[in-house]
Amino acid sequence: MELTWDVRALEAAAAEQRARRLESGADKLVVRNLHKIFGNRPELALRMLEEGRHKDDILKETGQVVGVQDASFTVKKGEIFVIMGLSGSGKSTLIRLLNRLIEPTAGEVLVDGQDVAAMSKSKLLEMRRQDMSMVFQSFALLPHRTVLDNAAFGLEVRGVDRDKRERRAMEVLEQVGLAPFAKRYPAQLSGGMQQRVGLARALASNPSIMLMDEAFSALDPLRRTEMQDVLVSLQREQSRTIIFVSHDLDEALRIGDRICIMEGGRVVQVGTSDDILQRPADDYVRAFFRGVDVAKYMTAASVAQKEQVTIFDRPEELVRGFHAALERLRLFDRDYGFVLDRDHKVLGAVSVESLVRCCEAGTFSLRDALLPDIGAVPAALPIDDLIRLVVASPCPLPVVDAEGRYVGAVTKTILLSKLCKGEQA
Ligand SMILES: Nc1ncnc2c1ncn2[C@@H]1O[C@H](COP(=O)(O)OP(=O)(O)OP(=O)(O)O)[C@@H](O)[C@H]1O
Numbered sequence: 001m002e003l004t005w006d007v008r009a010l011e012a013a014a015a016e017q018r019a020r021r022l023e024s025g026a027d028k029l030v031v032r033n034l035h036k037i038f039g040n041r042p043e044l045a046l047r048m049l050e051e052g053r054h055k056d057d058i059l060k061e062t063g064q065v066v067g068v069q070d071a072s073f074t075v076k077k078g079e080i081f082v083i084m085g086l087s088g089s090g091k092s093t094l095i096r097l098l099n100r101l102i103e104p105t106a107g108e109v110l111v112d113g114q115d116v117a118a119m120s121k122s123k124l125l126e127m128r129r130q131d132m133s134m135v136f137q138s139f140a141l142l143p144h145r146t147v148l149d150n151a152a153f154g155l156e157v158r159g160v161d162r163d164k165r166e167r168r169a170m171e172v173l174e175q176v177g178l179a180p181f182a183k184r185y186p187a188q189l190s191g192g193m194q195q196r197v198g199l200a201r202a203l204a205s206n207p208s209i210m211l212m213d214e215a216f217s218a219l220d221p222l223r224r225t226e227m228q229d230v231l232v233s234l235q236r237e238q239s240r241t242i243i244f245v246s247h248d249l250d251e252a253l254r255i256g257d258r259i260c261i262m263e264g265g266r267v268v269q270v271g272t273s274d275d276i277l278q279r280p281a282d283d284y285v286r287a288f289f290r291g292v293d294v295a296k297y298m299t300a301a302s303v304a305q306k307e308q309v310t311i312f313d314r315p316e317e318l319v320r321g322f323h324a325a326l327e328r329l330r331l332f333d334r335d336y337g338f339v340l341d342r343d344h345k346v347l348g349a350v351s352v353e354s355l356v357r358c359c360e361a362g363t364f365s366l367r368d369a370l371l372p373d374i375g376a377v378p379a380a381l382p383i384d385d386l387i388r389l390v391v392a393s394p395c396p397l398p399v400v401d402a403e404g405r406y407v408g409a410v411t412k413t414i415l416l417s418k419l420c421k422g423e424q425a
């Protein structure tokens with residue numbers, strides 16, 4: 001049977017494969033008990049925090065500002081990790097602590113296992129220039145230099161010779177779709193294009209980590225989603241680790257592999273969008289997601305259930321297997337069942353009717369009884385697309401992982417009940 005994959009389905013499968021790779025991947029960045037106190041008596045403030053005092057009291061009594069309090073998390077190699085929270089929650093402070101643009105008061109930051117706090121000034125500078133680019137909301141392009149020179153600027157500072165740096169700058173301009181504008185000046189470009197020049201500049205040194213603080217916030221919504229797409233596709237191709245600060249939930253859900261939610265300097269939850277939407281840690285997180293169209297971010301995997309009948313195709317026991325399949329469907333009082341091979345890969349669906357028809361025709365192969373138009377859907381398929389398929393399908397749809405293995409099925413009833421639950425949350 002032909003499985004009906006469309007382009008989005010393939011994309012979704014790729015996304016799932018990526019998620020799996022991330023799960024097994026190496027830790028790129030480890031943050032442990034990181035603190036930042038602004039003020040002249042940080043030790044006192046730390047002690048008060050240890051005693052369980054609230055940051056508001058500490059500010060009132062000592063004038064010390066707790067910027068980040070006891071943050072711990074791990075970012076995997078190749079992950080887009082979004083830090084989100086209300087204004088003043090400590091996002092910018094946290095991201096600047098990672099490359100020591102702000103000196104930590106206490107705690108650890110490890111990049112590839114190396115302690116950032118222990119780095120000498122020159123090593124730190126080298127890391128910022130080469131391995132850990134930072135992209136801000138405004139890129140501060142040099143107005144009297146061409147787009148190409150702007151993109152090459154970081155390499156120029158590092159002393160890379162002209163030929164080499166221009167070749168590299170051209171490469172990254174191509175990646176962000178700006179190659180035809182290489183000879184123009186920033187003022188001749190739109191805001192969105194200028195932002196791309198900034199992104200190209202950050203990419204030019206081929207950093208393994210990019211730190212991006214509200215990098216797209218100044219853009220209009222259309223340019224913004226365009227840039228998000230550029231970033232995600234670049235990241236997929238090049239497997240860079242990206243830490244991305246945003247106060248925009250939509251953006252976080254769109255691009256983030258995982259999201260870290262901050263409140264008042266503390267990390268209150270880290271998880272995938274699915275985790276956070278379905279199991280918010282507290283009311284603050286819940287409030288964040290109020291009004292969010294939860295269904296928009298649900299996937300086939302998050303609604304699939306295993307209650308449907310599965311039938312193993314055993315070509316060596318043709319007739320017996322065939323009758324056993326019919327028996328199973330009758331026993332469980334189901335009209336449809338999914339046929340799996342030895343590796344649990346979905347071959348398709350059969351119905352009581354299609355089985356009986358084959359019986360009557362004297363063919364006893366489960367493969368001959370497969371229904372013609374039932375395709376498997378990938379686990380990462382967005383729910384919007386799934387709804388279309390489920391509504392159009394006469395029978396439940398099997399959901400498969402990136403290798404085509406059965407993970408469960410979705411019926412119209414399951415889908416409806418999940419969607420209603422999502423709405424109440
Ligand atoms: N240099 C500083 N001196 C004193 N307090 C500071 C300093 N920088 C930040 N803060 C305080 O630390 C807290 C966290 O600020 P931060 O800029 O990290 O928040 P944010 O989440 O990035 O906010 P926004 O969304 O508005 O950018 C705030 O209370 C802020 O006033």
Ligand SMILES: [Mg+2]
Pocket residue numbers: 091092093
């Ligand atoms: Mg900020």
